[in-house]
Amino acid sequence: MSRLAFVLALLLLPWPAQADAVVLKGDFVQGGLVIGNTTPSDQVFLDEKRVEVSANGWFVFGFGWDFKDTASLKIRHKDGAEEAQTFKIDKRVYKTEEVTGLPPSKVTPSKEFLARIRKENGEIARIRGISTDKDWFLSGWDWPAEGRISGVFGSQRVLNGVPKRPHFGLDIAAPVGTAVVASTDGTVRLVETDLFYTGGTIMIDHGHGLVSVYSHLSQLNVTVGQFVAQGTKIGEIGMTGRATGPHLDWRLNWFDQRLDPELLLKKVPQN
Structure with a gap:
């Protein structure tokens, strides 16, 4: 036996x-x-x-x-x-989401932006590859901001009528300046004010290859290497990068596996 x-x-x-x-x-x-x-x-x-x-x-x-x-x-x-x-492993059926009003350069970038995008994606991939034996994720998961759910994980994105990759985050719409907090304990690995797609962006390492991403921020209140406890304010909602309105795009990855952060949460906070 x-x-x-x-x-x-x-x-x-x-x-x-x-x-x-x-x-x-x-x-x-x-x-x-x-x-x-x-x-x-x-x-x-x-x-x-x-x-x-x-x-x-x-x-x-x-x-x-x-x-x-x-x-x-x-x-x-x-x-x-x-x-x-x-x-x-249960399969899911995902929604289709249409997004309009984006600048054409954000839908189909010109050649002049491709080198920048590759460099930014390379740094993001490096951080997603970090592996530690820290158990910071044991603090549990909480909502990083209060607002309306405006985009969900896995949905097929059609941008200005052009089909694109699925959306791998959870979008929380709220006014510019709304506080964004760390959903889980972790160490800040990236702080950038103006990435091409995601604008003001913070990435936090929660241990064991779990990394969360907070995008389109108008304000960033942390530094690389800083440890943040769950609930610590890390920034403010904005509409930087590829965005048609103020919102937080919140993502979670286990190395190269895109995860749905909404599965970890109990209820939707509303303004």
């Missing part, structure tokens, strides 16, 4: 549950995040990719917006023994 059990934790279940169990809590769905706990000496693999395990046994993984039907989690013990479990 297997000496290891995979436990899917319910909201009311204290966790980690027991030393010989892998406890998993989260959403096994496209865009979902899962937090796990195991014996700290274990090695964890998601579809053969090594997953960071902290000194307290915590680990995380996520499923992008178009993730395949299943995922396999493998645990390798200190003595070399292995246990594995395959999980079904």
Whole structure:
């Protein structure tokens, strides 16, 4: 009989549950995040990719917006023994969103902007690749701003009539100057006032490859390397970059997997 059990934790279940169990809590769905706990000496693999395990046994993984039907989690013990479990990943049906009124240069950039865009994207990709064993994400998740939901994760964007990539964030519309706070504990990795697409942008590292992005800001109140606790004001809503109105575009990534931050939240705050 297997000496290891995979436990899917319910909201009311204290966790980690027991030393010989892998406890998993989260959403096994496209865009979902899962937090796990195991014996700290274990090695964890998601579809053969090594997953960071902290000194307290915590680990995380996520499923992008178009993730395949299943995922396999493998645990390798200190003595070399292995246990594995395959999980079904639920598919989602996404909306189509039409956005009009954008400057043509923001829909189809001219050649003069391409070098700038590549440089900015390279730095963003570098930060998304950061891996630490810090458990800052254990502070939980809260809304980064109060406002109206104006855009949702995974929706197909049609910009000025031109089909574009899906939207990978959650848009919160509110007046310019509305406070934006850190949704989770973490360390600031990027602070830029004028990125081509996202304008005023902050990226925060929450540990284990989890990075959140706050875009279109009018004001930025943090510096690179600064640790921010959940609820700390980091900036203010604006309409910088590619935006037709004041809003916050809030995103969450696990390395190259685009996650839906709304799945982590309980209710929608309204002005």
